[in-house]
Amino acid sequence: MPLDHYVTLGRSGLRVSPFCLGAMTFGEDLGWGTSIEESEAILDRFIELGGNFIDTANIYTKGHSEKIIGDHLAHDRSKRDRVTIATKFSGNLYIGDPNGGGSNRKAVIAACEQSLRRLRTDYIDLYWLHNWDKFTPIEETMATLQDLVQSGKVRYIGVSDTPAWKVAQAQLIAQFRGWTPFIGLQIEYSLLERTVEGELMPMAEELGLGVTPWSPLKSGILSGKYTRKNAGTVQPDRGPWAARHLEEKSYRVIDELERIAQELDTTVARVALSWVQSRPGVSSTIIGARTLAQLDDNIKALEVKLRPEQSAALDALTAPTLNFPAEILGIASSLHAGGTIINGQSTQLLPFGPSKKGDHY
Template identity: 80%
Template sequence: MPLDHYVTLGRSGLRVSPFCLGAMTFGEDLGWGSSVQESKAILDRYIELGGNFIDTANLYTKGHSEKIIGDHVGHDRAKRDRLVIATKFSGNMHVGDPNGGGSSRKSIIEACEQSLRRLRTDYIDLYWLHHWDALTPIEETMSTLHELVSSGKVRYIGVSDTPAWKTTQAQMLALFRGWAPFIALQIEYSLLERTVEGELIPMAKELGLGVTPWSPLKGGILSGKYTRENAGTVKLDRSWATGLLADGKVYNLIDELRRIAAELDTTVARAALAWVQSRPAVASTIIGARSLAQFDDNVKALDVQLKPEQTAALDKLTEPVLPFPCGILDLLRMSHAGGTTINGKPSQLLPAFGVSKKGDHY
């Protein structure tokens, strides 16, 4: 599948590439990331391959990420109009200013104007609520976003890193009041982060939100760089990964990915990315890269198609413990379908839920 095999994003007519280019690493202002020259080379290669979906945020590298994108494509109106540029608000760019971030009317409008200037454009294709601001009424946030859409400064809106119940409240409020609704959901999703399958993924399917996973390689843990054999000898890119790799189950997963990658003549990273992109409700997976070589390697994951038995093996190794009431709902669904076992064992709970062993109500 090439990058120009476009898919519609959620319940909208917006067409985007199956891999979105994540620009969080554009700029070295935080002591890591890609140089301006390398960032532009990655942008050029992505566009050359037919990619049209670029994701950034006002907070990424202190605004430099947006500026790199704007300086590179903003001068060419035709090129800019062919791209779907997404950015985010909520992050506070002004330390000490209580209104410098969050989701109030004042902060959203100011953040939008600043992003437009850095991106050198007069509109944002997709404007993300970066994370829920519990101190601002959701009515204020959604009405302000609707005004930005009505003004033409924003084309579509999306939501990131927000609880399912709050996202649903916001979406229903927008639909009932005739405001612009969310069309997409950005969440962390990978073989090592599957708890989103409890509520967020089903919510996205019900509400018509296209899912755009971030960190599909779990911060590089599933890149193929770390193996059981080199444990403790390869420097970790992120300190938090130490605890994760201390769990032997993670190496079991990496071993299985290596086995599958060998069968398919591909890499561990591509196999892990292919798993994410094949999940229900996923529209476009966000892939980041610090170098052109890394981008060229990972984008080839679009050509990888896991076999059913390979997907099943990965699913079994990473099956998440989902929050209440997911277990009960699964039990009821199974019983209504006529099942009498849970995890291969006879169920003693079905009568308690008014269900017979044949799946019929008492």
């Protein structure tokens, strides 16, 4: 699959590339990251290869990420109009200001205006709620986003890092009031983070949200840089945040990724990225790149096709333990079909009723 094999995002007509360029590392304002020159080269290369989906946020490198993107694309209006720029609100750039962040009307409108200025554009293609603000009624946030869409400053909206029940509430409020609904769900998803399969992924499928996973390599743990052989000798770039994941479970996954990478004559990172992108419900995976070489290498993951037995091996190795009521629902599904398993023995029971419209027993 090439980078210009565009897919629609969720239940919308917005066409985006299967990989989204994450710009969290654009700028060196936090003491790490990518220089302006390298960031611009990465942008150009991504667009040259057919990528049209760029993801940033108002708080990435204290706003510099947005400014780098805006300053570079503003030189060519046609290029800006060809790409889908996604940015986020909720983060507070003004510590001490109680309305400098969050999802209330004052904060959202101010954040949008500031992002528009940094991005040097008059509209944002996709505006993400970065994370749930439990102090603001979701009706207030959704009404504000509706106003921004109607004003032409925002084209589409999405939601990130928010509980499934709150996303469902927001989506249904929008549906019943005729407001603009979310079209995308941005969540952490990788071979080492699959708990989202319990609630968030099924919710996204049911409510028409295209999933755009972040951290598909688990902060670089699945990049191939860290192996069982060099355990303890190579320190993660992101310090304690990533180091805590260098444990036996991770090394078992890395071992299997190495085995599959050898079979396919590719790299560990590409296999891990291919697994994420092939998951049901995933529209476009967010890949970060601190160098041009990293970008080129990661994009080649789109050429990797995992065989069924290879995907099955990774699935079995990392299958998550899902929270209640996952187990009960699994039993109930069997009961709905007229049978169940008790103490390892198959038992026929009277069903509770049809499992879906049109079923007959």
